[in-house]
Amino acid sequence: xxxxxxxxxxxxxxxxxxxxxxxxxxxxxxxxxxxxxxxxxxxxxxxxxxxxxxxxxxxxxxxxxxxxxxxxxxxxxxxxxxxxxxxxxxxxxxxxxxxxxxxxxxxxxxxxxxxxxxxxxxxxxxxxxxxxxxxxxxxxxxxxxxxxxxxxxxxxxxxxxxxxxxxxxxxxxxxxxxxxxxxxxxxxxxxx
Numbered sequence: 001x002x003x004x005x006x007x008x009x010x011x012x013x014x015x016x017x018x019x020x021x022x023x024x025x026x027x028x029x030x031x032x033x034x035x036x037x038x039x040x041x042x043x044x045x046x047x048x049x050x051x052x053x054x055x056x057x058x059x060x061x062x063x064x065x066x067x068x069x070x071x072x073x074x075x076x077x078x079x080x081x082x083x084x085x086x087x088x089x090x091x092x093x094x095x096x097x098x099x100x101x102x103x104x105x106x107x108x109x110x111x112x113x114x115x116x117x118x119x120x121x122x123x124x125x126x127x128x129x130x131x132x133x134x135x136x137x138x139x140x141x142x143x144x145x146x147x148x149x150x151x152x153x154x155x156x157x158x159x160x161x162x163x164x165x166x167x168x169x170x171x172x173x174x175x176x177x178x179x180x181x182x183x184x185x186x187x188x189x190x191x192x
Contacts, residue, residue, distance in 0.1 A: 027165045034153040038174045041146035042092065045177060048139045049088055049099065055135060056081045056102075059109070059128045066119035070112055073105075080105040092146070092175040106132075143177050150174040 060074050067074065080102040087098035110129075113119055120126075154173045156162050 024165065027162050028169060031153075031156060031162060031166060031169065031171050034149070034156055035171060035174075038146070038149040038153045041142070041149040042174075042177075045092075045095075045139065045142040045146050046088060048135060048142050049084070049095070052102075052132065052135045052139065053081055053085050055128060055132050056106075059125070059132065062122065062124045062128060063109070063113065063116075063119060066116050066122070067112065073108060073112055077102075077105045077109050092150075092177040096176075096178045147176050150176050 056077060060077055063070075064074060080098075084095070084098040084102045087094040113125070157166050157171060157173055
C-alpha cells in the first residue's frame, strides 16, 4: 500500500505543477488581452480626434471671410487645435486636457458664428458643423468605450492574484480620458 502511494505522489505533484502553470498563463494572457483592448480603444479615440482636428482648419477657413475682425478667436481655435494634435501621443491625460481646451475654444467660435447670419446660412459651414457634431458624438462613444476598457484593465491589475502576475510583464495602469474643462461638465441650459 505504501509503495503504491509513493508511486502516485510524484504524479500528483506533476499534475499540480501543470495546473499552476496553466493558471499562471491564463492570468497573464488575460492581462495581455485587457491591455490590448485598452490600447485598441485608445486608437479608436485617436482616429476620431484626428478627424476632428482635420475638420477645424476647414471651419476656420470657411469663417475667415465672414469674420475678418475676429482673427484673434480664429487664431486661438487653431492654436488649441495644434496643442490637441501635439498632446494626443502623450496619452489620455494630456490629450484630455488639450481636448478640453479645444472644446472650449470651439464653443467660443460657434458663439461668434451665431452673430453672423450669412455665415450661419453658408452651406459649407452647415456641412462642416454637421460633420463636427457627428465626430463629437463618435468621440464621446469612443471615450466611453476606452474608459470602460481602462476600468476593467486597471481593476484586474489590482485584484488578487493578477496583482502578483503583473510583475512578470509590462502592465502599467492606463490613464482615463477625462474632461478637464469644467464647462463641459455642466449640464446644458435649455430655455423655452
